[in-house]
Amino acid sequence: MVIKIFKNFFQRIFFSIFKNKKDIRLGFYGPPNAGKTSLANRICKDFTGEEIGSVSKIPHETRNVQFKEKVEISYKGKSMTFKMVDTPGISTKIDYEDFLKYRVKKKEAKNRAKEATQGIIESIKWLDDMDMVVIVLDSSQNPYNQVNITIIGNLAARNIPVLIVANKTDLKKSDVKKIEAAFPDYETIGLSAKKGNNLEEFYESIFKLTKKIK
Amino acid sequence: MVKKKKVVRKKGKKAVKELSIQFLPYSEIRLLDSDERIKKILNVVLGNQILFLQGRLKPLEESRLIGDTMAMIGHVKDFKGIELAVIGGNGTSGFFNKMKKGFVNALSGGDLGAVTIIGPASVVKDIKRNPKKIELLLNK
Numbered sequence: 001m002v003i004k005i006f007k008n009f010f011q012r013i014f015f016s017i018f019k020n021k022k023d024i025r026l027g028f029y030g031p032p033n034a035g036k037t038s039l040a041n042r043i044c045k046d047f048t049g050e051e052i053g054s055v056s057k058i059p060h061e062t063r064n065v066q067f068k069e070k071v072e073i074s075y076k077g078k079s080m081t082f083k084m085v086d087t088p089g090i091s092t093k094i095d096y097e098d099f100l101k102y103r104v105k106k107k108e109a110k111n112r113a114k115e116a117t118q119g120i121i122e123s124i125k126w127l128d129d130m131d132m133v134v135i136v137l138d139s140s141q142n143p144y145n146q147v148n149i150t151i152i153g154n155l156a157a158r159n160i161p162v163l164i165v166a167n168k169t170d171l172k173k174s175d176v177k178k179i180e181a182a183f184p185d186y187e188t189i190g191l192s193a194k195k196g197n198n199l200e201e202f203y204e205s206i207f208k209l210t211k212k213i214k
Numbered sequence: 215m216v217k218k219k220k221v222v223r224k225k226g227k228k229a230v231k232e233l234s235i236q237f238l239p240y241s242e243i244r245l246l247d248s249d250e251r252i253k254k255i256l257n258v259v260l261g262n263q264i265l266f267l268q269g270r271l272k273p274l275e276e277s278r279l280i281g282d283t284m285a286m287i288g289h290v291k292d293f294k295g296i297e298l299a300v301i302g303g304n305g306t307s308g309f310f311n312k313m314k315k316g317f318v319n320a321l322s323g324g325d326l327g328a329v330t331i332i333g334p335a336s337v338v339k340d341i342k343r344n345p346k347k348i349e350l351l352l353n354k
Contacts, residue, residue, distance in 0.1 A: 092280055093295025093335035094287055117284040124281045144343045146298045150280065153273030 023070060023083040024210060027130040029123065029151050032059040032089030035167040036136045037066075039193035040086040044068050046199075052086050058102045060116035062088045065126055075203040080210060087126060088119030090147050127154055131213050132161040134206075139166035139190060140173035143182040152183065161212035163205050164188040170195045233337070233352070234262065240269040240326055248275050252282055255332055259296055260286075264333035264350075269326050270300045279332075297338040301348050302328045 028036040041051040053066045068084040096106075096113035104112065133155055137143055155162050166179040169190045176190035189205050191198040236258050243251045252275065258265045271279065276298075283296050331341060331350070342349040 090280065091295070092283060092298050094284070095294040095335065114288055117287045120284045121281050124277050127277070142342065142344065146276075146300060146341075147280070149300070150273060150276040150298075154277050157273045 023081045025085055025129060025131045026082045027085045027087060027126065027133040028136055029087055029133050030089060030136040031145060031147050032091055034089065034136045034138045035193045036089065037062050037086050039136055039165060039167060040084050042193045042196060044071055044084060047071050047073055052084060058099060058104065060089060060112060062086060063115040063119040064088065065122050073203060075207060078207060080207065085126065085130065087123040088116065090120050090123050090151060092147060127158065130160050132209050134163050134165055136165045136167050137179055138168050139176050139179055140168055140171045143179045159214050161209045162186050163209050165202065166190040167193055169197060235266060236263045237266045238268065248278060251275060252279050255279065256282060259332055259334045260290065260293065262334055262337055264331065264338060267330040267332065270328040270330045292336060294335040297333050297335055297341045299331045299341040299343055299348060300328050
C-alpha cells in the first residue's frame with residue numbers, strides 16, 4: 001500500500017515535469033489572405049532560419065494545417081519554445097470560379113476548392129488542440145465578419161487565450177483602431193508581417209499571453 | 215413557422231427573381247440538439263431560401279455549421295456555401311454585460327435579442343455589417 005502511494009506520487013511528479021516542458025501550441029487562425037502564413041514565416045525565419053509554408057495572392061494558398069516544431073522565441077533575455085500551427089483560412093463559402101480570376105486553370109481551381117473545404121474542416125477540428133491562438137486579420141478589411149466572431153467565440157468557449165493581430169499596416173487603407181473597436185475584450189497588435197514592422201511588441205504580447213494558458 | 219415570400223422587382227422590368235425568406239422563431243429550435251438544429255438550418259439554405267433565425271447559435275454550433283457546410287460543397291450540386299451574420303444581441307463587452315447576458319440567456323434559453331441571417335452563397339453575395347447597419351447584397 002505504501003509502495004503504491006509512493007509510486008503514484010513519483011509518477012505524478014515525473015509527468016508534471018515533462019508536461020511543463022512540452023512546447024506551447026501556438027495557432028494562427030483567421031480568414032483567408034489575412035497573412036497567417038506570412039506572419040508564421042516571419043517568426044520561424046527569425047528564430048529557426050526556415051519558413052513554415054508558401055504564400056500567394058490567391059486565396060486559400062494554405063489548404064493543410066502546417067507545423068513547425070521547437071521554435072524557440074527569445075525576447076529581452078526570456079526564451080520559450082513553441083509548436084507553431086499555421087491553419088488554412090476559415091470561410092463560409094468556396095467557389096472554384098473565384099480562383100479563375102487569378103488565371104488558375106479550371107481543373108486546378110476545382111481541385112483547389114475541394115482541398116480548401118477540407119482545410120477549413122481541419123482548421124476547425126484543430127481548435128481543440130491549441131494552447132493559445134493568434135487571430136490574424138487584414139487591417140485594411142472590415143473586421144465585422146461573422147467568421148472572425150465565430151472563431152473568437154469558439155476560443156473563448158474553450159478558454160484559450162487570444163491575441164489579435166491587425167496585419168498589413170503597411171497598406172494605405174489599414175485601420176488598426178477599427179479592429180480594436182470591433183474586439184474590445186482582446187489585445188490587438190498592429191503590424192506588417194510582410195515588412196516586419198512592430199514585431200517586438202508582438203513578441204512581448206505573446207510572452208504575456210502564455211501566462212493566461214490554463 | 216412563419217414563411218414570407220417577397221418578390222424583388224427592378225425598375226422598368228417585370229419580376230426578375232423570386233426571393234424567399236423564412237423566419238424561424240427560437241421556440242422551433244429550443245428543444246433540438248445541435249445536430250438537429252444544424253440539419254434544420256441547412257435544409258432551409260439548401261432550399262435556396264434566406265433564413266432569419268430568432269436568437270443565435272452557440273459558438274460551437276456556429277463552427278459546426280461552417281464545417282458541415284464545407285463538407286457539403288462539392289457533394290451537393292451548385293452549392294457553394296453560405297453567408298452568415300448575427301445582428302444585435304445582449305453584447306459581450308464588460309463584466310456586467312456578460313453577467314446580464316448570462317442571466318437573460320438562462321431564463322430565455324438563448325440570446326433572443328439577436329437575429330441570425332443565413333443564406334445560400336448562390337443567392338446572397340455578401341452580408342456587409344458594421345455596428346450601425348447591415349447590408350444584404352444579393353447575386354444577380
